[in-house]
Amino acid sequence: xxxxxxxxxxxxxxxxxxxxxxxxxxxxxxxxxxxxxxxxxxxxxxxxxxxxxxxxxxxxxxxxxxxxxxxxxxxxxxxxxxxxxxxxxxxxxxxxxxxxxxxxxxxxxxxxx
Amino acid sequence: xxxxxxxxxxxxxxxxxxxxxxxxxxxxxxxxxxxxxxxxxxxxxxxxxxxxxxxxxxxxxxxxxxxxxxxxxxxxxxxxxxxxxxxxxxxxxxxxxxxxxxxxxxxxxxxxxxx
Numbered sequence: 291x292x293x294x295x296x297x298x299x300x301x302x303x304x305x306x307x308x309x310x311x312x313x314x315x316x317x318x319x320x321x322x323x324x325x326x327x328x329x330x331x332x333x334x335x336x337x338x339x340x341x342x343x344x345x346x347x348x349x350x351x352x353x354x355x356x357x358x359x360x361x362x363x364x365x366x367x368x369x370x371x372x373x374x375x376x377x378x379x380x381x382x383x384x385x386x387x388x389x390x391x392x393x394x395x396x397x398x399x400x401x402x403x
Numbered sequence: 404x405x406x407x408x409x410x411x412x413x414x415x416x417x418x419x420x421x422x423x424x425x426x427x428x429x430x431x432x433x434x435x436x437x438x439x440x441x442x443x444x445x446x447x448x449x450x451x452x453x454x455x456x457x458x459x460x461x462x463x464x465x466x467x468x469x470x471x472x473x474x475x476x477x478x479x480x481x482x483x484x485x486x487x488x489x490x491x492x493x494x495x496x497x498x499x500x501x502x503x504x505x506x507x508x509x510x511x512x513x514x515x516x517x518x
Contacts, residue, residue, distance in 0.1 A: 294445075299443075322505075332511055333496075333511045334494070334496075334509040336506055339506065380445050389458075391436075392448075393447070395444050396443075396445050
């Protein structure tokens with residue numbers, strides 16, 4: 291079975307600072323990994339995904355994530371935070387042949403002016 | 404391209420009442436999902452359809468929850484009778500498999516409050 295652990299339910303950064311949201315996964319087979327963003331009262335929007343191609347994945351809005359098999363991690367980063375990045379971020383895992391997504395508990399990002 | 408449509412957006416009911424949610428997926432998407440998102444948690448899959456067949460309903464509380472996907476297009480999720488712990492956002496998503504991966508597109512959700 292697959293699972294995801296997101297370290298830190300709340301992260302607060304200053305505008306212009308580095309954003310780092312942590313995600314570790316557990317999977318007995320090679321995983322597909324995803325980051326989704328959820329704005330208040332909205333559904334989830336895909337930021338980026340890893341599907342066994344390049345380990346460094348670039349997504350929308352300047353976000354990127356690096357798949358590190360040795361660390362079973364898929365941390366999300368952005369060099370410079372913007373006020374509009376304030377939202378909740380979810381890491382999710384699935385495996386080839388299954389379209390079921392297993393989500394972490396989410397990390398709420400606050401960006402301070 | 405139109406997104407995943409869900410209705411209603413908000414619903415308040417008393418415990419032991421029944422409620423139904425509707426979802427219209429993106430045209431051409433064969434797979435449809437219903438997720439339950441309790442406040443402070445990540446979404447949890449309730450049921451997954453492939454066309455009009457159920458692929459996974461292992462986490463659906465079948466004594467009170469039911470879902471169907473008419474003609475492999477839109478879907479209805481029902482709760483009868485509702486309990487206080489059913490208060491959550493119910494998200495519908497749809498997906499289509501492309502080369503190498505699947506991307507799920509989510510609706511805005513229905514926020515259910517059971518009082």
